[in-house]
Amino acid sequence: MSKENILKVCDVTMQFGGVVAVNNLNMEINKGEIVGLIGPNGAGKTTAFNTITGVYAPTNGAIYLEGKVIAENHPSGKMKSAYKGQNMGKYHKAVLLTPDKITKLGIARTFQNIRLFKDLTVFENVLIAKHMNYRANPFSATFRLNHKEEKAMREESLRLLTLLDLEKNKDDIATSLPYGKQRHLEIARALATNPKLLLLDEPAAGMNPQESDELMEFIHRIRDDFHLTILVIEHHMQLVMGVCERIYVLDYGSLIAEGTPEEIQNNPKVIEAYLGVDE
Amino acid sequence: MSAKKKNICTIIALIALGVFLVIVEQTTTESSMMRSVLQLSAIYALAAVSMNLLNGFTGLFSLGHAGFMAIGAYVFAIITIPVSKKGNVYYLYGVNDILANVELQPVLALIIAGVVAAALAALIGAPVLRLKSDYFAIATLGFAEIVRIVVASSPLNTITNGSLGLKSIPGFGSFYFPFIVVVVCIAIIILLINSTYGRAFKAIREDEIAAEAMGINLASHKQMSFITSSFFAGISGALMAMYLGAITSTTFPITLTYNILLIVVIGGMGSVTGSIVAAFLVTFAKEWWLRFLDQEMIIGTFQVPFLRTGFRMVVFSIILMLVVLFWRKGLMGQKEFSWDGLVRTLKKIGGIFTGKNRKPSASEGGGASE
Ligand SMILES: Nc1ncnc2c1ncn2[C@@H]1O[C@H](COP(=O)(O)OP(=O)(O)OP(=O)(O)O)[C@@H](O)[C@H]1O
Ligand SMILES: [Mg+2]
Numbered sequence: 001m002s003k004e005n006i007l008k009v010c011d012v013t014m015q016f017g018g019v020v021a022v023n024n025l026n027m028e029i030n031k032g033e034i035v036g037l038i039g040p041n042g043a044g045k046t047t048a049f050n051t052i053t054g055v056y057a058p059t060n061g062a063i064y065l066e067g068k069v070i071a072e073n074h075p076s077g078k079m080k081s082a083y084k085g086q087n088m089g090k091y092h093k094a095v096l097l098t099p100d101k102i103t104k105l106g107i108a109r110t111f112q113n114i115r116l117f118k119d120l121t122v123f124e125n126v127l128i129a130k131h132m133n134y135r136a137n138p139f140s141a142t143f144r145l146n147h148k149e150e151k152a153m154r155e156e157s158l159r160l161l162t163l164l165d166l167e168k169n170k171d172d173i174a175t176s177l178p179y180g181k182q183r184h185l186e187i188a189r190a191l192a193t194n195p196k197l198l199l200l201d202e203p204a205a206g207m208n209p210q211e212s213d214e215l216m217e218f219i220h221r222i223r224d225d226f227h228l229t230i231l232v233i234e235h236h237m238q239l240v241m242g243v244c245e246r247i248y249v250l251d252y253g254s255l256i257a258e259g260t261p262e263e264i265q266n267n268p269k270v271i272e273a274y275l276g277v278d279e
Numbered sequence: 280m281s282a283k284k285k286n287i288c289t290i291i292a293l294i295a296l297g298v299f300l301v302i303v304e305q306t307t308t309e310s311s312m313m314r315s316v317l318q319l320s321a322i323y324a325l326a327a328v329s330m331n332l333l334n335g336f337t338g339l340f341s342l343g344h345a346g347f348m349a350i351g352a353y354v355f356a357i358i359t360i361p362v363s364k365k366g367n368v369y370y371l372y373g374v375n376d377i378l379a380n381v382e383l384q385p386v387l388a389l390i391i392a393g394v395v396a397a398a399l400a401a402l403i404g405a406p407v408l409r410l411k412s413d414y415f416a417i418a419t420l421g422f423a424e425i426v427r428i429v430v431a432s433s434p435l436n437t438i439t440n441g442s443l444g445l446k447s448i449p450g451f452g453s454f455y456f457p458f459i460v461v462v463v464c465i466a467i468i469i470l471l472i473n474s475t476y477g478r479a480f481k482a483i484r485e486d487e488i489a490a491e492a493m494g495i496n497l498a499s500h501k502q503m504s505f506i507t508s509s510f511f512a513g514i515s516g517a518l519m520a521m522y523l524g525a526i527t528s529t530t531f532p533i534t535l536t537y538n539i540l541l542i543v544v545i546g547g548m549g550s551v552t553g554s555i556v557a558a559f560l561v562t563f564a565k566e567w568w569l570r571f572l573d574q575e576m577i578i579g580t581f582q583v584p585f586l587r588t589g590f591r592m593v594v595f596s597i598i599l600m601l602v603v604l605f606w607r608k609g610l611m612g613q614k615e616f617s618w619d620g621l622v623r624t625l626k627k628i629g630g631i632f633t634g635k636n637r638k639p640s641a642s643e644g645g646g647a648s649e
Contacts, residue, residue: 103494117485119613128482129473132494141474193494
């Protein structure tokens with residue numbers, strides 16, 4: 001596997017008012033890897049995802065996708081004096097792409113508390129994710145001057161659902177699915193955007209042990225089938241250790257460790273963060 | 280039911296409606312209640328469906344509909360009042376030189392009315408659509424009020440005729456005219472809703488954050504829905520001008536927006552067929568069936584209480600409250616009319632009469648209750 005990096009997070013700090021949710025985060029993710037991001041509750045994992053996907057503009061730092069800057073910011077205005085992080089003055093530009101632009105560049109995600117299009121069908125959920133690559137303008141779409149494109153879109157979506165074992169539920173309303181399937185659908189929907197990098201926020205949450213075992217295989221499978229790079233947040237240690245090639249550990253917003261699953265399991269700092277032992 | 284069968288059913292139903300209109304046209308007089316209420320209902324149907332596109336399908340709660348209808352109505356009136364009648368209409372302020380010789384053909388004027396309303400929506404859309412839901416509702420409400428004030432303001436006297444309003448607006452000509460326009464417009468809206476852009480609108484309604492994460496540009500899609508909705512609101516306003524023949528700025532008060540909203544809510548936010556059915560029900564009830572509520576009634580020596588002018592609207596408001604309290608999803612919820620759904624409903628109703636649907640266990644003698 002080549003060591004070309006796909007995502008580079010440089011000195012990213014995310015501060016909400018006085019709360020530093022992510023503190024000087026540095027990560028580098030290589031093409032084709034499955035990387036874990038773990039840490040106790042409130043460590044800042046979801047916030048890190050939100051800065052990568054453009055939901056929040058980082059307070060300071062820069063993020064690159066395949067060498068192209070997708071976010072760069074520095075404290076300004078009121079934040080200048082309130083800023084508690086590091087590396088102030090290192091970044092000058094203010095590049096802030098909105099989430100839709102970042103998705104178009106190739107980052108897709110799922111959400112910790114599932115965010116499906118609730119009242120729409122499984123099929124529609126996936127079709128919607130295909131919309132951004134649609135080329136016809138509203139006029140020709142309305143008058144069906146482009147039915148070839150629409151047909152292709154439907155076929156691709158159907159193929160994706162078949163591949164992910166959801167085709168039987170195609171016409172079901174998204175929220176009528178059992179919980180585990182909803183998580184799968186969220187992944188299917190993210191895959192429908194043809195991402196290069198997939199971010200999964202606690203995909204095993206609420207799953208039983210058997211389902212999470214299946215999920216582990218599933219993650220491997222989609223990485224290979226879709227030539228993906230995957231960054232996954234997960235509390236379920238067995239899954240993280242089983243699926244990830246490399247792991248980053250966050251605690252109180254800061255990176256406290258990074259390494260292979262074995263290294264992480266034996267890292268005293270990590271054990272301490274998880275067990276909350278005082279020094 | 281197969282798709283082919285369904286299409287045949289739909290075609291038959293549409294033909295039946297057409298035949299119904301022909302019968303009405305043949306058997307009633309020019310000034311009959313039936314004719315005018317049917318036409319008014321059709322206009323409300325278009326107004327409601329266009330509002331539903333924005334409020335029900337895109338999840339943007341706008342209260343500016345009457346404003347866009349007013350723009351459509353005024354633009355239509357200004358460019359269609361016959362040249363020969365302009366002197367009479369603008370007798371007080373005189374007519375603006377640019378307009379003195381303008382007299383456009385109604386279909387063209389309808390489109391222009393829609394385009395102007397859409398252009399104004401594009402103009403205010405950028406700042407207003409950035410607001411969060413409640414503020415968006417208030418801002419659009421404010422916009423509608425501003426439209427009314429501007430239209431009646433003195434600098435525009437030679438165009439809008441100030442507070443005197445405009446009259447001698449050409450009528451429909453044919454009884455069928457408003458129905459044809461409304462059917463064409465609603466068909467276009469349905470096509471849009473069922474296109475990929477319509478799905479994107481629904482995604483925004485369901486969850487903005489998820490929609491954005493799926494690569495949907497929120498600003499441009501909201502703008503698109505707002506502009507399209509306003510375009511058709513403009514056309515419905517223009518039809519209203521044709522229907523009434525005379526308009527002033529008070530023809531399009533905030534309560535007009537509420538009336539349309541009532542139709543949308545009763546029909547179901549996010550259901551085109553619901554809006555259409557509700558438009559006819561509500562308009563018929565309000566303009567015809569409930570008229571007796573406004574008349575004093577004396578039975579023998581007993582005067583029925585409450586019945587007097589204005590009571591109709593009280594009953595109406597109560598209905599609205601009841602719908603919102605107990606029947607929030609309206610007639611159709613977010614569903615559309617479907618033949619399968621109709622068959623299911625009929626079977627259910629049939630079951631009540633024949634007792635066929637009863638479960639064997641629920642026999643008379645006190646079976647297990649479910
Ligand atoms: N929008 C926000 N405004 C203010 N504070 C926030 C915001 N989002 C997150 N935080 C704070 O940032 C910290 C990190 O939250 P985050 O959700 O990223 O944690 P997490 O690691 O994902 O935790 P969990 O495992 O519970 O999901 C928390 O203290 C949280 O309260
Ligand atoms: Mg989280």
